[in-house]
Amino acid sequence: MNDQSPPTREQRVAGLKGLGCSRKRVEDARFTQGKGNYVDDVKLPGMLFGDFVRSPYAHARVNAIRTEEALKVPGVLAVLTAKDLEPLSLHWMPTLAGDKQMVLADGKVLFQGQEVAFVVATDRYAAADGIAAVEVDYEELPVLTDPFEALQSDVVLREDIADQTEGAHGARRHHNHIFLWEEGDEAATNQAIESAEVVAEEMVYYHRTHPCPLETCGCVASMDKVNGKLTVYGTFQAPHVVRTVASLLSGIEEHNIRVISPDIGGGFGNKVGVYPGYVCSIVASIVTGKPVKWIENRMDNLMATAFARDYWMKGKISATRDGKITGLHCHVTADHGAFDACADPTKFPAGFFHICTGSYDIPVAYVGVDGVYTNKAPGGVAYRCSFRVTEAAYFIERMIEVLAIELGMDAAELRAKNFIRADQFPYTSALGWEYDSGDYHTAWDKALKAVDYEGLRREQAERVEAFKRGETRKLLGIGLTHFTEIVGAGPVKNCDILGMGMFDSCEIRVHPTGSAIARLGTISQGQGHATTFAQILASEIGIPADSITIEEGDTDTAPYGLGTYGSRSTPVAGAATAMAGRKIRAKAQMIAAYLLEVHDDDVEFDVDRFVVKGAPERFKTMAEIAYAAYNQAIPGVEPGLEAVSYYDPPNMTYPFGAYICVMEIDVDTGVHEIRQFYALDDCGTRINPMVIEGQVHGGLTEALAIAMGQEIAYDEIGNHKTATFMDFFIPTAWETPTYTTDHTETPSPHHPIGAKGVGESPNVGGVPAFSNAVHDAFRAFGLRQAHMPHDQWRVWKIAHDLGLHG
Amino acid sequence: MIPAAFDYHRPADVASAIALLQEHGDGARALAGGHSLIPMMKLRMASVDHLVDLQDIDELKGIAITGGKVSIGAMTTQNELITNDVLAQAAPILREAALQIADPQVRYVGTIGGNVANGDPGNDMPGLMQCLNATFTLVGPDGSRDVAARDFYEAAYMTEREDEELLTRITFVAPTGGYAYEKQKRKIGDYATAACAVQLSKQGGECATAAIAMTNLSDVPVFSEAAGAALVGTACDAGAVKAAVAAALEEIDPMEDNRGPVDFKRHVAGVIISRAIERAWSRA
């Protein structure tokens, strides 16, 4: 082809690197060269360092805190205690869940690792020595680590609210009770279950774990006393909300606060909440007039900032003899730790747990969740999932397996029999959600075929026989999961965080020479927003993704948004991006028509230009249009080419997927080996297949960790037992299996580009897939339920309890 | 996780290192690779006022194999144990075991001397050295003495070594026959749930000699003479292996931790020991 010939339409499309292109991540150049800029890289002149004295006890009265020796340590400038914060009313702070939380120990401590005093020093070394020199008189109190026991015990954990019979979410029936939250029709559900031909009942525990981002939480607070401006750099998944909260707490007007989330080294929900470290750094900076940095170490992070899960889910599922599900009942005892600091939309104290009917057409259902205080760290965040969705998916996918056992039926067949059919969408679930779109049977059949499901079952049956004959000590497990998520919170009418509606935003400026910058209210923590949002825009406005800068995280420049968690960035901010792009396009159309001297309606958009209808040789490229927007006086059109959109989604999106895990288990040692893992994801329109694959690999690896070993464990007196990486399982390349990824594509009907979100699907679907594989390996020997994590000794114990050790 | 302040010394020979240990007494500690000691200091579980870094002392380095005798300087890194081909010829069990310690980053820095001197029941080298019947050379203010690895360990972190002594060399006779170091762990970078070193030789279809030692199954490494004896004179058939395992299990005393309860560890120990014996026998 002649070099001078104009590019073909396909070449122009490819040149944009828009939707569907596996564009390389633009972030990676700096991350792979060690040029990222994380909070701990922020170094301001005169910066001080603050760190905490933490409680060694899980429950104790704090009778005295002596700071004299600490203040003598060279470099130590101040030691803040609750007494110092009290005059500012900052010794306690509100939580996202309508509770309040101690910033520094106010008379007692309620979990091991709780913040007791804040030592401010010239550097982190002096702070560490200062911490060692603070003397605290503790008087130990009885410890409650079991939520069931807590609800019976005379021991009062929260003395501050002991007399309150009403909490933020209704009545409290015991001094350690937080709320009972219910959804669905309990009477009808009970009736369906009582009259059913088959009922399966099981307690399913999803253990406490931790999102454990590689970068721990931290911030740098800098109060400029001359101009009255407070700047806070921090590991914030929701910087704008942090600004609003900081303003409300400190009384500093919001325009005088600037919150900046620089590069964030993973969040997974751990960086949504507001922590004592932020408050203390801000106070210390206001007091000293100097910037103050606070950075958690690994143990602090695992012990004190937000955990995830810890749900005891008691389920009953009923069906006809031939396997049609007739009802689902679930009661959860939720261990929230010492303070209710769950990060959920205000009206949903159990998040979206009531998505627990999963992928199935269940006529009637009920969910009740009791929140309980214990002597454990607060949190309860969504660890790489939408609010409590992983718990819900695990619950239903275990109950399906248990029901299959009860029915003596193949679990794949039972699923297929009960899936919501493609023609039922939009589908309203018994617990009130409106599923936007789905085609579960197609995905399921594709998955079963891809792994040769029948062949696997035959092999498994042969293995069981060989095991019984004493020819092998390894069993084969086939872990099935079909999950449905609910992501993209969410419609402002029912979702808010501290009163802020959960919309999101995008602001675009197209520059005169045809490149652009877009700013969003979200913040990437590794998801690759700078790559993928530019692709959405490229397809919408015809400017190459490579010519579009994406910026997030600085509240002085980005439009207000609710941040990144719950797979909401693409469903909400991605939609705002497309909508803002469409505003740009609408204006560009007027400019093009003017330049081409035709009526507005006589031009149409074509990839990267507007062409005169019927005369494609007459066109103006977006670059030409952008230039004209700045250098020509166009009658009736303002100069410039900018747009902003605040998007309030009409509904959530409902990604789904089919995962299958094939696992070998050595019954004598409890050691497992994952032979195959197949993951089919349907996240609607696929913006960047390579980024999707990366997200799926990462999420599956976290799921592997959770299912097979990762946990936050306490002993009976509340000592945290898993606060280092020796005991808290983070898989390395060695433990991580090879994944096969696949997809179907069922667009969301209400999202401007049909995208649904994918970052969290693999965690939601992965955990039950791994766990079901373990259970399935022992199904032939009578196993119904064994709690996670399935680490070696617990797997060994399953075999032992089933009598497989002879 | 920041250690308390300390003074740092870097002597160039053994005598000066010992002088420093003597001078500062209780507050002084030798520093080898630091991969056991420094974490303890960061947790402020070890308080050290004077760190005596051994890395500049040439006498503590190097692997020498002469006349069937292997001599390894205390400051030899675990990575050097893996990459030294002559050693791999003479005592392949060292490479097999070292490859199961921690991860490459730790092995580039962690030393064999630190590993055996540390006295942590989780360390893999002490059991292995007992299996090989190695000798540790200790040098102190009063000169040098040799202690058998099998006599060195008293309790967790308590060894025969006096505070002002340095461990300088490890020597053993190059083993012959089959070998295996079998270790169960939860993940890369973990200490053993149970591990076992076996070195045995075969003559005319029968086991002629056998040495069996175990890691992390008691507060010290466990060398089981009886387990070895149970194999000698047999064809290492199922019955003999069972007897050896039974004898070995008599001598362990595992503790419950996050790796699991005692009954699990005992069971896994049995499996690991028998696998180690079988693999060693298959190589003999």
Ligand SMILES: Cc1cc2nc3c(=O)[nH]c(=O)nc-3n(C[C@H](O)[C@H](O)[C@H](O)COP(=O)(O)OP(=O)(O)OC[C@H]3O[C@@H](n4cnc5c(N)ncnc54)[C@H](O)[C@@H]3O)c2cc1C
């Ligand atoms: C993540 C991680 C995982 C690990 N996993 C394993 C594992 O699976 N198996 C295993 O065996 N080890 C493991 N280790 C420990 C590692 O092998 C250490 O390197 C080793 O235990 C100590 O060797 P070192 O050279 O680092 O000694 P150091 O930490 O420097 O010293 C350890 C102790 O020995 C003393 N000491 C050192 N050298 C001498 C000497 N020449 N004379 C007298 N005293 C001396 C020191 O004073 C100190 O008390 C792990 C470590 C880490 C950090």
